[in-house]
Amino acid sequence: MDTHHSAALLDPPGAPTRPAAARVRGAVKRYGRGDTAVTALDHVDLDIPAGRFTAVMGPSGSGKSTLMHCLAGLDTLTAGQVVLGDVDLGSLNDRDLTRVRRERIGFVFQSFNLVPTLTARENIVLPSSLAGRKPDADWFDQVVATVGLGDRLRHRPAELSGGQQQRVAVARALVSRPEVVFADEPTGNLDSRSGTEILEFMAAAVRDIGQTIVMVTHDPAAAAYADSVVFLADGRIVDAIDDPTADTVLDRMKRIGD
Amino acid sequence: MRSLVLHNMWAHKRRALAAGVAVVIGIAFLTATLLLGNAMTRGIDDLFSEGYSGTDVEVRSTDVIASGERDIAATIDESLVAELAAIDGVAAAIPVVEGTAQIVGADGEPIGGNGPPTIGTNWVGMDRNPYVLLDGRPPVGAGEVVIDSGTADAGDLRVGDRTTVRVPAPIDVTVVGVAELRSGEQMGGVTFTWFDTDTAQDLLLGDADALYAVDLQAEPGVGDEELRAAIESSLPSDLEALTRQELIDEEMAAIEADFLGFFTTFLLAFAGVALLVATFSIHNTFAIVVAQRTRETALLRALGASRGQVLAGVGAEALVIGAVAATVGLGAGVGLAIGLNAILTALGAGVPTAGLGMTIGVAVLALAVGVVVTLVAAIAPALRASKVAPIAALRESAIDESGSSTVRAALGTAVTAAGIAGLVFSTDIGSSPLQIAALGGLAVFVGLILLGPVVARVAAAVIGTPIAAVRGQNGVLARRNAMRNPKRTSGTASALMIGTAVVALFASLGTSIKASLGDLVDESFGGDLVISPEGFSGAGLSPAMAADIAEVPGVDAVARLSFAAMLVDGRNDEPLATDFEQLAAVAELDVIEGDLASIGDGGFAIGRDYADDHGLALGDELTAEFLDGSTETLTVGAIFVNDDLMGDNLVDDAVWERHTSTPEDLIVMVDIDDGASLTDVRAEVQTVVDRYGSPSLQDSDEYLEAQGEQIDQMLGLVYGLLALAVVIALVGIANTLSLSIHERTREIGLLRAVGQTRSAVRSTVRWESVIIAVFGTVGGLALGTTICWGLIRAIAATEGFGTFAPSTTTLVVVLAVAIVAGVVAALRPAARAARLDVLDAISTD
């Protein structure tokens, strides 16, 4: 565990602020109308620093997934702005948003990450195949080697364990060299060993190649792999810490819960 | 359990609706067929009843010989009218003359004759005449006719118009009256031409003292049976008396055998195919629904529902869908019947439909069929549902990639192999190759249905390969989706397979028959021109025409064929009469014994098989009996091999002409001199032909083409069948796709999240649909063509001719239609898939 903490420490506190891979300004997301309206995001401002591993935490229903969906161009804001790199997502139509997701964003979901009819390899290259492009072969080999899937590439998802499936998903997210990888509770369905592996890969990707990753989690131990943690409650950012440990995270969580 | 069934159905209205649509279409056709058939039967019955309303008993000859399309009856003597009139109980005795007379319309084209008879008869001014003159007056003397109002309309003829009537010699006449039944009803296509009695006798019977029959009207208070009893004792043995009801029954039986039977059989075949396709569609829908509900079912089982209850639940759902769909189909059937009849009426073949009212019988039958079909289709899925183990509630539902139990594969292969063996060896086994080939075809069909799920994976993979190559990742996904559930893919494709198999079968039969005809004519016909009447039920050709053509310079030989109504050695083998010497010049009969040219008067020529069957040899003598009561001795003067075109027994025409007073030719074949110009001679022959009411003059290619057109018309009907089957199959494909998409909601959401555009989602669904459609169609085309090949082989073995010629154009067109159908079927499901909310789809809960 400690080694990974040191990985996070590569970017010590007080270092100059990194450029933002994505910016959220005055984000409001409201579901429904009138009496039954739910405000899932309530004027959120947030910068996702490039090349860093950011964890989003908060109690259930605090708006974590909503925030991530809006960041990733899967959902639109009621008010406010999400800028990915230099693109204002709010100004894009469905087609362009889809292209942005395909080319500039990577996803890892909690479950059902893979298309059951495609092999592991086909799933990994899916975004580039959908774009009609061939992925970079060297990079592909490197990613696959890193996540340790070598002999499993020809298998269908049904023939893979949950951990292996999530590794394929991580490989898919990384292989297209996206600007940001979004992961929504990527270890939520895994046993702790598999979960640890996945988190290590993600941390390594940030450390070794400067991949930007945003991960939603409610597990303090998982959040400890991140470089920084943002806390949400009732749709608002209520706290943030850099270089978290499981203990500091738990501590803040308790305070928010109170 | 009951509320659960209803709740389930309500929750899946769309699904239930889609399953029902197939039943609705099938039942609508069944209902329309039954209603139309009933209405036509009643309508025609009414028509005959009215037509015979002036007749209580008819007296006519018992001597009847079937010849060609007609029954030729011996005539009776006119003196009978007075004798019968004198009998107690007879109020009136009416002479009846009947024959064929085809009237030519204002445009010079003969009216009718394409199926319904063209009746020539005598006008009698009598009480209770069922016909009334709308305009003009009764015909008097030669050269005057009354025609029925339908014919007047069809030929644009009015009172006072001069025209020609073919009896078959062309006669110049003036239309002096237009008549119709009192009720104003008409039988589509039948034409009536009335002459005065003397003229009718002269023209239609060729004998001034002859009659076809005598119709009797009874004194008031004397019943039909009573009247018959009163006269029967005084009738000679070769005459019979029939009551009005017997006459109507006889006409009805004839029209049932001839037209109505064909019509209803044809429509019933439509309904049958529709219902068969529907069964597959419903089966498939239920199978998918049951599979999707596995967890829910398992939960019910875990909570204590018994197998029986689960079974009953699915059964009840099928029952409700079947009942509702059949009811809707029943209603739609009434509309369809009205529509079909309107089309028939527009085509001039409308039949008085004595109200297309629903009867209890039809309603009960249609409802029962609808419900039974749905229940049968749902049986297997219901059983599968009942076998779901409670533990399945706890399992993550996996994709069902199973398609093939070994038993299914083995059974399917065995049945298919047996069927193919039947088709291939039909000519070697037993004495009825056609039946064996037909059974073989059926077995191949059943075998393929069984094998469908076994081969679906591979088939979808193969069909999908080019699509994947061209359409990239979307194509790859479409291909994999089509492969992922072989049972579902094959079930969906089966519906289309049935429809296309029927079309391929008939289209290839059509082209094969055309090819066979072509070969036949090439082989047997050595002449240059053919003259034939346009329709097959109108007037024949005037014998005088052949004589006139023979005078045309450059004409080498004129051979005519006519039906000769006679019995030879007591048998009716429907001989054709011809002039052998002339025939020898135009036909290649391949004579092996004797010589056609020297047969002469009293000669008889027979096919080799005919000779073998009846133990006849050259020089043998046979007795011919004729309707005029006389007999003659015929001598076998030639035995030939090629009996396909002209039949297997030919009699010298001089013999036949001695015994008929109404000679007419069936067909006239002309051979021209070697040095003569075909164009010039043809032009000359045309002027002669024009003088005889313009029957069609064609060279052998044109003749073949005209025959082919009739086949093409039949095929037109078959394409109607395709359209229906395609519509039902389309509904089935759309339904399957919708269910699959519902099942794949999360997968589609995932694809959208990682970058599949909406149009790419649509494209994926569309190509999956095309793969399924092509699978079904290729199967159907292969099946239909194979069965056709087997049947033609069997026919060739029994009939001695038959050339298999698959209709490649049709096959290509059908395949193209199927691809389009696949695209169309995918429209709605693809749109739904593309509309799926990505967030809803990927949300974990």
Ligand SMILES: Nc1ncnc2c1ncn2[C@@H]1O[C@H](COP(=O)(O)OP(=O)(O)O)[C@@H](O)[C@H]1O
């Ligand atoms: N599609 C939706 N319609 C209505 N309310 C929603 C919808 N999605 C989320 N919410 C509400 O928005 C709030 C935030 O949800 P979410 O972002 O899923 O929270 P988290 O991921 O932190 O558990 C919750 O109160 C949730 O009920």
Ligand SMILES: [Mg+2]
């Ligand atoms: Mg969440």
